[in-house]
Amino acid sequence: MEIYLPIAEQSMNVFVLLGLGAAAGLLAGMFGVGGGFLATPLLIFVGIPPAVAVASQANQVIANSVSSLQIHWRRGNVDLRMGLVLLMGGMVGSSAGVSLFTYLKRIGQIDFVIAVLYVVMLSTIGLLMLTESLSTYLKRRRNPESPRGKLHTHYLVHRLPLKLRFYKSKLYISALLPVGLGFLIGILSAILGVGGGFVLVPAMIYLLGMPTAVVIGTSNFQILFVAANVTFLQATTNGTVDVVLALLLILGGVVGAPIGSRLAAKLPGVVLRGLMSVLILAVAAELLFELLRTPPSPFSLGAREVSP
Amino acid sequence: MRRLLMALVKSIVWANGAYAQSPRVEPPSTGLPPSVPTESTTPDLVVDLSRARVSITSAFQGESILMFGMFDPPGEVVVVVVGPEARETVMRKQRFLGLWLNTGRQSFDDVPAYYAIAASQPLQRLLARGAGGEILSLEDRMSTVKPVGPRDAAELAQFRGGLVEVKRREGLYPAAIGQVTVQAGRLFRVDLPFPSRLPEGVYEVKAYLLRDGKIVAAVSRPLPVGKVGFSAQLAGWASRDGPLYGLGAIAMALFAGWLGGAVMRRL
Numbered sequence: 001m002e003i004y005l006p007i008a009e010q011s012m013n014v015f016v017l018l019g020l021g022a023a024a025g026l027l028a029g030m031f032g033v034g035g036g037f038l039a040t041p042l043l044i045f046v047g048i049p050p051a052v053a054v055a056s057q058a059n060q061v062i063a064n065s066v067s068s069l070q071i072h073w074r075r076g077n078v079d080l081r082m083g084l085v086l087l088m089g090g091m092v093g094s095s096a097g098v099s100l101f102t103y104l105k106r107i108g109q110i111d112f113v114i115a116v117l118y119v120v121m122l123s124t125i126g127l128l129m130l131t132e133s134l135s136t137y138l139k140r141r142r143n144p145e146s147p148r149g150k151l152h153t154h155y156l157v158h159r160l161p162l163k164l165r166f167y168k169s170k171l172y173i174s175a176l177l178p179v180g181l182g183f184l185i186g187i188l189s190a191i192l193g194v195g196g197g198f199v200l201v202p203a204m205i206y207l208l209g210m211p212t213a214v215v216i217g218t219s220n221f222q223i224l225f226v227a228a229n230v231t232f233l234q235a236t237t238n239g240t241v242d243v244v245l246a247l248l249l250i251l252g253g254v255v256g257a258p259i260g261s262r263l264a265a266k267l268p269g270v271v272l273r274g275l276m277s278v279l280i281l282a283v284a285a286e287l288l289f290e291l292l293r294t295p296p297s298p299f300s301l302g303a304r305e306v307s308p
Numbered sequence: 309m310r311r312l313l314m315a316l317v318k319s320i321v322w323a324n325g326a327y328a329q330s331p332r333v334e335p336p337s338t339g340l341p342p343s344v345p346t347e348s349t350t351p352d353l354v355v356d357l358s359r360a361r362v363s364i365t366s367a368f369q370g371e372s373i374l375m376f377g378m379f380d381p382p383g384e385v386v387v388v389v390v391g392p393e394a395r396e397t398v399m400r401k402q403r404f405l406g407l408w409l410n411t412g413r414q415s416f417d418d419v420p421a422y423y424a425i426a427a428s429q430p431l432q433r434l435l436a437r438g439a440g441g442e443i444l445s446l447e448d449r450m451s452t453v454k455p456v457g458p459r460d461a462a463e464l465a466q467f468r469g470g471l472v473e474v475k476r477r478e479g480l481y482p483a484a485i486g487q488v489t490v491q492a493g494r495l496f497r498v499d500l501p502f503p504s505r506l507p508e509g510v511y512e513v514k515a516y517l518l519r520d521g522k523i524v525a526a527v528s529r530p531l532p533v534g535k536v537g538f539s540a541q542l543a544g545w546a547s548r549d550g551p552l553y554g555l556g557a558i559a560m561a562l563f564a565g566w567l568g569g570a571v572m573r574r575l
Contacts, residue, residue, distance in 0.1 A: 002367065004364060004368040004504070006539035006546075062558060062562060062565060063562070063564045066561070066566055066569065070570075109410060112409040231561070232551065232555065233554075236550040236551045241554065243560055244539075246561060253568065292408070298401040298402065298408075299399065299400055299401075299467075299470030299473055299474050300398075300410070301397065301471070302396075303397070304394045304396055306394045
């Protein structure tokens with residue numbers, strides 16, 4: 001069954017889009033991070049223009065983070081103060097990111113930049129996850145009761161100025177670090193259409209040293225507002241947010257997420273992370289292949305401009 | 309006799325039209341100008357279209373429109389369809405450090421969004437005999453698009469070639485929309501294919517009757533192409549009021565996410 005996407009201006013199979021949403025939801029359910037970093041490249045593979053894929057994906061991220069935030073808010077797992085500090089950087093970063101996106105689109109390089117950033121990001125994360133899960137697996141086979149490492153180390157974070165006390169996270173660190181982190185995630189969010197949870201969550205644990213319990217809820221808090229900002233700015237400046245596309249992805253996600261969390265409960269975490277890393281690396285390899293291979297035609301068209 | 313023939317044409321067309329129509333009910337008309345039948349300047353050529361407009365609905369997957377009519381023999385029929393003109397920018401990829409990226413770009417003005425031409429005889433033969441001034445083959449039409457900014461001729465030819473290539477690939481410059489077929493010496497028909505990724509605007513469908521290489525009759529019909537119904541409203545809203553549309557998109561996602569979360573907890 002085909003449906004016409006009014007902003008992408010093309011028809012697309014409904015089940016392909018629902019399936020993509022479900023796959024992203026599955027990942028979200030399994031790992032607690034949004035599946036945007038896989039959904040956006042997949043949307044581009046099936047032929048959605050990258051600019052529309054990114055902007056509509058940002059719209060989908062809102063839905064994803066609000067349903068996750070609901071749960072964590074109720075459990076009291078949101079460090080509001082940390083969330084707001086992150087958000088300060090996030091708002092500036094995402095606004096700058098959308099401007100950068102608009103500029104790159106105008107000079108015709110946005111598709112290339114999106115592809116390169118995804119290749120770099122996905123291959124880094126994929127390799128890190130793969131080595132981590134492999135070494136954990138091997139270690140566990142050798143000695144099942146491996147000692148736990150230190151929760152976090154003290155270095156740069158504790159020497160920067162503008163220190164703030166974050167009660168819920170039991171931290172006394174410089175506000176500059178979360179602001180900077182939020183800024184970077186904001187840029188990433190605007191250009192790649194991702195929430196950024198898969199970068200933000202590890203950074204909050206290892207870089208800021210936040211307790212794991214409040215990390216997911218707090219990151220979802222910041223992602224919700226950043227994604228809303230990106231959606232608003234993309235709709236205003238580029239007109240590339242396709243709500244029909246976003247809604248189909250959201251619907252797919254609603255189906256996929258509970259399946260993902262059930263799977264996560266059944267399979268051991270190491271196996272899950274291993275599978276996920278292989279999947280991420282496969283997408284990165286395909287994107288890299290597209291950049292390296294000689295295209296069927298070197299020509300493409302930019303946006304049509306009705307005569308001035 | 310002519311009346312009888314017309315009736316015959318109408319019935320054939322009606323049957324074809326009914327066959328071509330999908331079971332979906334035609335949505336109500338929007339602000340687009342209606343395709344009004346144009347009176348032929350001479351009675352030598354009468355044409356009609358199986359559809360008065362191309363309606364891009366939520367179920368749109370491209371469409372084929374039948375143009376049909378009757379002419380006074382002898383003669384040959386040429387049909388030309390031209391989409392609205394606009395500036396198009398062609399980008400060219402080159403290998404840079406092993407990666408393929410856009411390195412060159414060239415804009416052209418007055419590029420038709422859609423261009424199709426068909427005839428009841430091989431075109432080259434018809435156009436060579438003098439009608440070429442008025443009726444342009446795709447190649448002739450494309451040689452008239454104006455490049456924006458200076459560039460040397462060889463490069464321009466490359467970009468122009470690239471423009472045609474991309475448009476062909478998108479189905480917007482159909483290479484050969486099946487020849488115009490003639491039945492009973494005076495009834496003709498031709499299928500006009502429109503792809504799913506179709507720019508909006510008022511297209512022009514022109515039919516010419518040629519005798520000895522000269523145009524003896526010409527009929528032109530506007531063919532509005534536009535989004536209708538839900539997709540028209542959404543796209544219109546997005547382009548008219550981006551900020552409000554953005555807020556709407558956010559509200560939709562918030563509600564859907566909240567609902568999804570609530571449903572998930574129940575499961």
